[in-house]
Amino acid sequence: MKSLKIFLLLSFIASILTAAETLEQKALKQRLEPIPADIQVLLSYISDKNDPISDDKIALGKKLYFDPRLSKSGLISCNTCHNLGMGGVDGVETSIGHKWTMNPNHLNAPTVYNSVFSKVQLWDGRVSHLEIQAQAPIQSEAEMAASSELVVARITSIPEYVADFKKIYGNDVNITFERIASIIGVFERTLVTPSLYDDFLNGDDKALSKKQKEGFELFLQKGCTKCHYGIALGGTMQPFQVAAKYKFIELGDFRGDKYGMVKTPTLRNIVETAPYFHNGQIWNLKEAAQEMGSIQLGIKISDKEAEKIIEFLHALTGRKPIITYPILPLSTDKTPKPDAD
Amino acid sequence: MKSLKIFLLLSFIASILTAAETLEQKALKQRLEPIPADIQVLLSYISDKNDPISDDKIALGKKLYFDPRLSKSGLISCNTCHNLGMGGVDGVETSIGHKWTMNPNHLNAPTVYNSVFSKVQLWDGRVSHLEIQAQAPIQSEAEMAASSELVVARITSIPEYVADFKKIYGNDVNITFERIASIIGVFERTLVTPSLYDDFLNGDDKALSKKQKEGFELFLQKGCTKCHYGIALGGTMQPFQVAAKYKFIELGDFRGDKYGMVKTPTLRNIVETAPYFHNGQIWNLKEAAQEMGSIQLGIKISDKEAEKIIEFLHALTGRKPIITYPILPLSTDKTPKPDAD
Numbered sequence: 187m188k189s190l191k192i193f194l195l196l197s198f199i200a201s202i203l204t205a206a207e208t209l210e211q212k213a214l215k216q217r218l219e220p221i222p223a224d225i226q227v228l229l230s231y232i233s234d235k236n237d238p239i240s241d242d243k244i245a246l247g248k249k250l251y252f253d254p255r256l257s258k259s260g261l262i263s264c265n266t267c268h269n270l271g272m273g274g275v276d277g278v279e280t281s282i283g284h285k286w287t288m289n290p291n292h293l294n295a296p297t298v299y300n301s302v303f304s305k306v307q308l309w310d311g312r313v314s315h316l317e318i319q320a321q322a323p324i325q326s327e328a329e330m331a332a333s334s335e336l337v338v339a340r341i342t343s344i345p346e347y348v349a350d351f352k353k354i355y356g357n358d359v360n361i362t363f364e365r366i367a368s369i370i371g372v373f374e375r376t377l378v379t380p381s382l383y384d385d386f387l388n389g390d391d392k393a394l395s396k397k398q399k400e401g402f403e404l405f406l407q408k409g410c411t412k413c414h415y416g417i418a419l420g421g422t423m424q425p426f427q428v429a430a431k432y433k434f435i436e437l438g439d440f441r442g443d444k445y446g447m448v449k450t451p452t453l454r455n456i457v458e459t460a461p462y463f464h465n466g467q468i469w470n471l472k473e474a475a476q477e478m479g480s481i482q483l484g485i486k487i488s489d490k491e492a493e494k495i496i497e498f499l500h501a502l503t504g505r506k507p508i509i510t511y512p513i514l515p516l517s518t519d520k521t522p523k524p525d526a527d
Numbered sequence: 528m529k530s531l532k533i534f535l536l537l538s539f540i541a542s543i544l545t546a547a548e549t550l551e552q553k554a555l556k557q558r559l560e561p562i563p564a565d566i567q568v569l570l571s572y573i574s575d576k577n578d579p580i581s582d583d584k585i586a587l588g589k590k591l592y593f594d595p596r597l598s599k600s601g602l603i604s605c606n607t608c609h610n611l612g613m614g615g616v617d618g619v620e621t622s623i624g625h626k627w628t629m630n631p632n633h634l635n636a637p638t639v640y641n642s643v644f645s646k647v648q649l650w651d652g653r654v655s656h657l658e659i660q661a662q663a664p665i666q667s668e669a670e671m672a673a674s675s676e677l678v679v680a681r682i683t684s685i686p687e688y689v690a691d692f693k694k695i696y697g698n699d700v701n702i703t704f705e706r707i708a709s710i711i712g713v714f715e716r717t718l719v720t721p722s723l724y725d726d727f728l729n730g731d732d733k734a735l736s737k738k739q740k741e742g743f744e745l746f747l748q749k750g751c752t753k754c755h756y757g758i759a760l761g762g763t764m765q766p767f768q769v770a771a772k773y774k775f776i777e778l779g780d781f782r783g784d785k786y787g788m789v790k791t792p793t794l795r796n797i798v799e800t801a802p803y804f805h806n807g808q809i810w811n812l813k814e815a816a817q818e819m820g821s822i823q824l825g826i827k828i829s830d831k832e833a834e835k836i837i838e839f840l841h842a843l844t845g846r847k848p849i850i851t852y853p854i855l856p857l858s859t860d861k862t863p864k865p866d867a868d
Contacts, residue, residue: 252612253612254610254613254617254618255618259619259623260617260618260619261607261617261619261623266602269595269855270852271593271594271852271853271854271855272595272855276595276601276602277595277596277601277858277865278600278601278602278865278867279865282600282602282867285627286626286627286867288867457857458857460858469860469864470860506854508851509851509852510849510850510851510852511611511612511850511851511852512612513612513847514610514612514613516798516799517618517801519810519811523810524618524619524620526619526623526627526629
């Protein structure tokens with residue numbers, strides 16, 4: 187009898203202790219972090235000390251981001267596949283580039299929004315800096331197909347661009363391909379989208395609805411944060427379960443990096459970035475969540491549970507920066523002509 | 528002696544009378560017209576009485592203009608070929624569309640800016656309303672390649688678009704392909720770019736530099752306004768001189784409409800819209816001006832004269848509307864998927 191009393195007492199204390207752990211506390215324990223509400227703190231997160239953010243760099247980077255003359259054909263810009271009006275993606279399964287070429291690995295374009303918070307870039311995580319990432323699609327034959335020499339020749343033939351670079355880096359600036367890509371990276375660093383989820387983790391308990399909180403609890407309970415953690419809720423390398431049986435997708439040829447690791451996509455704005463997975467094989471977010479539970483966590487997520495989790499994922503849709511569409515500087519007679527071949 | 532005196536007197540009077548005719552007056556005589564400075568007058572010019580401009584229509588039209596889901600592939604928007612950051616064009620000789628298809632007539636994309644002032648649309652002038660023009664590229668196999676049924680299915684599957692249409696046209700609105708294109712037309716009507724040239728014709732004598740005034744005089748003297756007149760400085764059908772000998776261009780297969788007539792392009796923002804002519808065969812504006820003098824007017828325009836005229840043409844570069852890049856509404860499970868084939 188006495189032992190039962192003690193057991194009940196201990197259970198009661200335990201339940202109080204459990205209840206005392208708030209959702210925010212549980213989230214922090216599982217390595218989740220909000221986008222800092224303080225703009226100075228945020229800037230220290232997103233700015234690269236070697237090339238700090240400035241208004242002039244953002245303005246120039248934005249022009250370059252939208253400029254299709256960075257592609258061989260003169261038709262494809264960064265924004266073509268990472269459309270800032272469409273969650274930072276192109277909304278197709280496999281990205282299509284120069285000469286209507288499908289990505290050879292059937293890779294789906296990841297969102298540019300919040301990519302600054304990813305520890306690695308590209309699906310095989312081979313670079314960690316946005317400034318270096320930006321070099322890859324410009325040069326890829328299946329994407330923008332421009333040689334570094336062509337890009338430099340185009341940009342340096344346009345007086346307004348040259349003046350922009352000089353204003354930022356001084357009259358002796360050497361406008362290299364790396365520097366051009368780097369300025370695009372600076373602009374991309376500013377593409378962060380704070381959401382109701384961040385408001386909640388930053389202290390506004392009312393930012394999430396009751397249903398979203400339930401979904402959040404479930405998200406934590408199920409272990410989704412094993413891969414989707416940090417500010418990005420993703421953006422690190424995780425084992426790619428190629429041996430596992432996928433229900434909804436054909437895996438394709440892509441095998442991640444040489445260790446069989448693949449970059450976990452961010453869950454921010456996930457509602458806006460269908461289709462899902464590295465090869466865009468799943469359009470439906472519920473199916474995507476269930477597939478990940480099964481493959482990555484070895485658990486079954488029921489329809490009802492998946493729906494609750496998706497309620498929470500809606501809270502990750504962020505407030506987008508207001509982008510004024512840039513008026514691009516004029517080409518000159520010296521600007522290498524577009525080449526669609 | 529007396530007759531000489533009378534002759535000199537008459538010459539003197541004549542010279543005063545000639546001098547008294549201002550550049551503005553000459554311009555008006557040659558059917559040139561500025562974009563009205565008065566916003567109410569301007570609105571009466573650009574608004575269609577059957578479907579008057581409103582803020583809600585402009586906002587919806589802008590979203591549709593930038594939405595690549597109006598194309599079969601989900602990759603090509605109106606803005607792809609009529610890029611508002613690049614003078615309203617794509618900057619390539621021949622527009623490239625679905626499956627990387629060149630326009631079969633090697634046609635160059637005309638600027639969307641100020642197209643509201645053109646009396647006819649499309650190179651063969653086969654439609655006069657922007658609202659109807661917008662239907663053509665969406666459906667063209669070499670452009671956006673979407674059937675009208677597909678466009679309607681896409682748009683009506685997206686709740687935010689449906690709500691936008693209902694807000695404008697009432698709950699009973701029938702969202703037809705024609706109505707979708709029509710809303711794009713309403714947005715396009717607002718893409719007008721008043722310039723220093725307009726300021727000058729609207730009474731600000733200092734708006735043009737001395738060199739630009741000289742170029743303007745020459746522009747009028749040479750007879751450029753025979754085709755380039757009205758607010759658009761173009762935009763009507765003129766005989767297409769297919770028999771004439773072109774110096775700079777290969778004419779190609781295009782022969783205008785059934786009467787051998789072709790739409791004269793607007794000269795507004797001409798500095799921004801290279802390459803020139805219906806097939807984009809000339810990149811250099813001086814060569815373009817000289818070719819037109821030779822072919823259309825049967826006169827030789829010297830290098831020096833062409834340079835002066837181009838000084839004037841720079842005054843036609845207009846102030847662009849500030850476009851906030853639209854955040855596009857979300858697709859749903861019912862939205863027909865993009866199809867790159």
